[in-house]
Amino acid sequence: MLHPSSELPAADLLPVVRQRPVPQALIETLQARFGARCSTAQAVREQHGSDESAFTVPPPAAVVFAQSSAEVAEVVDLCSQHEVPLIPYGAGSSLEGHLLAVQGGISLDLSRMDQVLSIDAEDLTVTVQPGITRKRLNDELKSTGLFFPIDPGADASIGGMCATRASGTNAVRYGTMRENVLALEVVTADGKIIRTGTRARKSSAGYDLTRLMVGSEGTLGVITEITLRLYPLPxxxxxxxxxxxxxxxxxxxxxxxxxxxxxxxxxxxxxxxxxxxxxxxxxxxxxxxxxxxxxxxxxxxxxxxxxxxxxxxxxxxxxxxxxxxxxxxxxxxxxxxxxxxYFAAIQSRPGCRVISTDTCVPISRLADCLLDSVAEVDASGLPYFLVGHVGDGNFHFGYLIDPDSAEERTRAEALNHQLVRRALQLDGTCSGEHGVGLHKMGFLVEEAGAGAVELMRTVKRALDPKNILNPGKIFEL
Structure with a gap:
């Protein structure tokens, strides 16, 4: 986990890396089955072992490019048999380290599963594969007079947006992924394909597995199809x-x-x-x-x-x-x-890395939280940028740090800790839309409580007893 305390040295602010062995037999089996779509090339592995976060860990042992739900199920089943971690990969735009192979394993690239499977204009729904990006989805919807409004800024994949319960600039009017995902197809940790939800706008039939998977960050299952709500173009x-x-x-x-x-x-x-x-x-x-x-x-x-x-x-x-x-x-x-x-800020300090924040507070507490935090950051001397989807109380500082400076990283993490503590005191959250990943793990118990986090662990153990699905994210087992 990450330790949020500003008292700790920079080394303690890095993710815990515990590489599990990946049997050569597994890689050979994947290569025999998928051919060139199973890559062990260094450049491919490094691309899939990094994201927009400020963390660096060793890359995965191999990358598999899946093209269907059946192939995803096959890869998950093989990883389960060998008890090897599997990390789903969409567009690579995570800011919280979701894609990093902190326990080694196989990266499962879903970007080639990028099709619109069906559009039901009368019901205002669309079903897509997880690798399609939000921009391309809306391009495909233009002729229907409909659109999908969730806009996190980055051209993220719909699967990644679903996994992190993303929102963005339109959330004040249209809500988040939580409100706009109707149904899912998911591959479970034992390689089975299940469906959650329907295209109906409401249901009181059993546990809400759709909401369980939305925001689970790839730790409970691999999302292979998503049915979304659409809206008429204004x-x-x-x-x-x-x-x-x-x-x-x-x-x-x-x-x-x-x-x-x-x-x-x-x-x-x-x-x-x-x-x-x-x-x-x-x-x-x-x-x-x-x-x-x-x-x-x-x-x-x-x-x-x-x-x-x-x-x-x-x-x-x-x-x-x-x-x-x-x-x-x-x-x-x-x-x-x-x-x-984000990119303008990076350009302002070439070579920097960004430590981003994602706090969200009730709208009535926004001014108090934001103004005190701005004063703290200004006093710190660190360069930064500030943007916010302030209509729903969510805002982001981006601290621009020298990646080789332990002192700057410690200063930035201390600022982040102070900001999160302030947000929690105002009945807010450490993560409004980016997810927990690696970076917010140290705050989850403080926000949700030890009992709630232990219940999350119980769910994780029940659905993924071998701890192969994106392990080391959200919380440690």
Whole structure:
């Protein structure tokens, strides 16, 4: 696990690596069965043994590229027979170390399972394979007049989004993956294929296995099909940028918008420092002040009414320079710049690694949590960026550290610990949308309680008695 205490040296802030042996016989069996789709090439293994987190561990022993649910079941069964860890791999965009082979084993790449299996336009549902990315899914849906709204920023795979219970910029209006996954096909730890849920919008039949798997981070089963809720494309869409004299003014504006029940589709906070990074990276000319990026969906009259209400609220808190982006091209440029904030920050300090935070608090406590945390980070001297899906109380600091500096890593982890402790005291969470993975393991007992975490372990042992499915994530057994 990771130790969150700022008292510990940087070495104690790294994941525990306990490599299990991978029998050569297993690799030979996989190579005989899958041919070139079972790779032991160093470059392929290293690609699948790293993600966007700040951690480095040895790569998996081999990578298998599956093309069907039956093949996934076959690989899982073989790994079960040999008691070898199996780590599902989607798009590689995890920020929390989900993909790292901390106990060795086989990486199971699902990116070639990327098809839309069925679209049921009348029922507003779609069934897909896990490797399809959210952007490609929406490209395939364009002709239907429907879309899938969950947008975590990165072009993540739908399987990975499901496994981490992701959300993103649209969550304030459309919810998270938890609300938008109707049914799953899952390969269990013994290689069996099961189905959970149906396309019906509600069911009270037995345990909710769909919700158990959504957010399980590959530790309880390998997701091979997902049935999702879809939404009609809004008749009218408009986006706007508004600058504020302070972060507090921007946050107070958001709280007022939410508490008044304005059905805003997106509302994102970017601090002045991050705006500077985004301007440099995306060649924009945004005012370098704290700002909100907002989007409105609905009928033309509804969008107009929402926008007018928000403008009035923003003006009360000193909002100025309300700039509109009404064409698809303008909106795309604006939101692409927001989604590229992570890469803009990295570009601002070449060679750095990012330690990211993912706290979420009740909207009424957002200002207290965020303002105190900004003051702490400013006092630390570490470079950072700050963005937030503040409409649902979720925000992200990204501490930009020198990967060779133990002192900077310790400082960043201490800041993260202080932030999480503050969020928990305000009845929030250590992870709003990224999942626990490796990075948040040290906070889970503090948030959920020892009894609840032990119950999670009981579920894990029951469904994966050999502990082969993405072991060493969420909690230690």
């Amino acid at each position: 008749e009218a869409v408009s986006a706007a940028v508004c600058s504020f004299p302070s972060i507090e003014a921007a946050v107070r504006t958001v709280i007022q918008i939410i508490q008044l029940g304005v059905p805003i589709a997106r509302v994102e906070l970017i601090d002045a420092n991050t705006v500077r990074m985004v301007n440099a990276h995306s060649k924009l000319g945004l005012r370098e002040e704290p700002m909100l990026l907002m989007e409105f969906h609905g009928s033309p009259a509804g969008v107009k009414e929402q926008a007018e209400t928000v403008q009035e609220i923003a003006a009360e808190f000193g909002g100025q320079a309300f700039e509109w982006a009404s064409t698809p091209e303008e909106r795309t440029r604006l939101w692409t710049a927001r989604h590229n904030a």
